[in-house]
Amino acid sequence: MASIKDVAQKAGVGVGTVSRVLNNSGYVSEDTREKIEQAMNELQYTPNELARNLFHKKSGIIAILVPSVEVPFFAELVHNIEEELYKQGFKIMLCNTDKEHNAESEYLDMLNRHIVDGVITGVHSLDVEEYKKIKKPIVALDRYLGENIPLVTVDHKEGGRIAAETLIANGCKKVVHFRGAIAVESPYHDRHYEFARIMKEHNVECYDYELAWNRFDLEYYEEAVKDLFQKIGDWEFDGIFGCDRVAIECMNEVIRRHRKVPKDVKCIAYDGTYVTQMVEPSVTAIVQPIENLARESAKLICDLVNGKHHKNKQVVLNVSLRKGKTTIV
Amino acid sequence: MASIKDVAQKAGVGVGTVSRVLNNSGYVSEDTREKIEQAMNELQYTPNELARNLFHKKSGIIAILVPSVEVPFFAELVHNIEEELYKQGFKIMLCNTDKEHNAESEYLDMLNRHIVDGVITGVHSLDVEEYKKIKKPIVALDRYLGENIPLVTVDHKEGGRIAAETLIANGCKKVVHFRGAIAVESPYHDRHYEFARIMKEHNVECYDYELAWNRFDLEYYEEAVKDLFQKIGDWEFDGIFGCDRVAIECMNEVIRRHRKVPKDVKCIAYDGTYVTQMVEPSVTAIVQPIENLARESAKLICDLVNGKHHKNKQVVLNVSLRKGKTTIV
Structure with missing residues (x-):
């Protein structure tokens, strides 16, 4: 497998320049960038993502905790959040917390271990105090978890x-x-x-x-x-x-x-x-409005992962009446 | 934050010994292990999981590709696979492929980049030839993807x-x-x-x-x-x-x-x-039998991740009739 050194050699530049392109950091001229990308293509160079994550302390993964994805509400929510986060370059890790074991704290721990960059939680199992201790990106659905954790809910x-x-x-x-x-x-x-x-x-x-x-x-x-x-x-x-x-x-x-x-x-x-x-x-x-709940949660978690802070942030969306055939007026 | 060196110093052992405990590799006496674990607790040492993944080239994550988790069949399937894999120490990454963009190949690429250890695919979008090129752990649901990719299906x-x-x-x-x-x-x-x-x-x-x-x-x-x-x-x-x-x-x-x-x-x-x-x-x-489909898929992907090979493996489960009120006899 080609290494970053092979790419640098083929492109006629230094390893540092290739690294700047890979990490999208620092100035690299358009010409040089093109040469490097061409070399990568020709050599079929695959950057080692784990090594890059280690360097950036970012995994590109957001965990979503729901009681059970079998519940239609959570299925639609997870589907929409995944779609939104995918557009922002994030993958999702899914956890159903209706297990015997308390998986919720385990997933929160993954924030500390750099496995996930953020957590969107739609569950109500762990003690609120547990959340207050955490200073990492968390967005809460329908549950107040302290002033540092943005809340997305409806009226x-x-x-x-x-x-x-x-x-x-x-x-x-x-x-x-x-x-x-x-x-x-x-x-x-x-x-x-x-x-x-x-x-x-x-x-x-x-x-x-x-x-x-x-x-x-x-x-x-x-x-x-x-x-x-x-x-x-x-x-x-x-x-x-x-x-x-x-x-x-x-x-x-x-x-x-x-x-x-x-x-x-x-x-x-x-x-x-x-x-x-x-x-x-x-x-x-x-x-x-499940699509909007998903969009707002995704937006907020991206904000937090990108270093923005929210204090006492609450997004409250409107509900609406959809008439079916089980009422007359 | 405490480092592995701090842990070693506090426990009065070498860094290599701490590493053996962390990675569960090689012999460490029970006494020493306890001393090290105590030191970790006291120092609140959190091993950098990304670094460990890099070392092992394992992420502990399995990707699951389905057309849409909003579909009840896939919601039940994903729920059950997540539960099975959780027991085996794996987390799941979920991808809905009913997007405009072909996310399927992107997720397969994550196998090469060591982001995920395996893929369970329940989708039918990518060309079968694409799969035949890949030598990494993949399990297919309801679709024949070549002799190296185990198939789980029903009769x-x-x-x-x-x-x-x-x-x-x-x-x-x-x-x-x-x-x-x-x-x-x-x-x-x-x-x-x-x-x-x-x-x-x-x-x-x-x-x-x-x-x-x-x-x-x-x-x-x-x-x-x-x-x-x-x-x-x-x-x-x-x-x-x-x-x-x-x-x-x-x-x-x-x-x-x-x-x-x-x-x-x-x-x-x-x-x-x-x-x-x-x-x-x-x-x-x-x-x-969705629970069994999930169990068999989880079992096979664990086999593959753990280095076992399957050739021409097909698991075919039985279906059954459940009488409701829309038929008479």
């Missing part, structure tokens, strides 16, 4: 408001409300608080069902919906509000029990991933 | 047979058959050939609809189903066979046109990812 309160007002406008009086695990602090709970507040204000009865922490599999949602129906007994509801897949599962159970959607029961899903559009009837949804 | 022919016989047993006489793009060579076409063969043998009329290459998004499936209904005009079918999401979309269109599933139209999906179980009625499916 969940607005999402809760739109959902509540839409169900009220549809005449709902008794609503099932699936909530995230309260044990975990996150801006996304704001949708639940606002939803509950407005429902109370309008005297709409709500049955709150708290979902287990860190469970996102379909089997669990099936269990949860069965459990719900047992618990409510003959309390007959006319509205559903929950994240995409649990809302869909609850709607399907309603249909299996021979009640009509949207005539008897209205349904609004939260997140608005593709699954809400692949069921029949398609589900009205509060849509998170 | 697609059997899948086609089960689907055909199930629809025949259900009395279907006119069936819509969604096929993958024929331009791409893959073992998965075997299901189509076998399905078509058995249908013909039993005088079941089939309308073959060829899907576009490398399009896996829901928007495309909606277009395709609309296009199908325009093309068939008043040819009224009583059976559907296609991959999960296009089969579901076609079934939904049937329902929207006020025909009953499974009374008027039967439906069998291929892949059997979670989406077939989250729609109402749940869809009968030929199930690919």
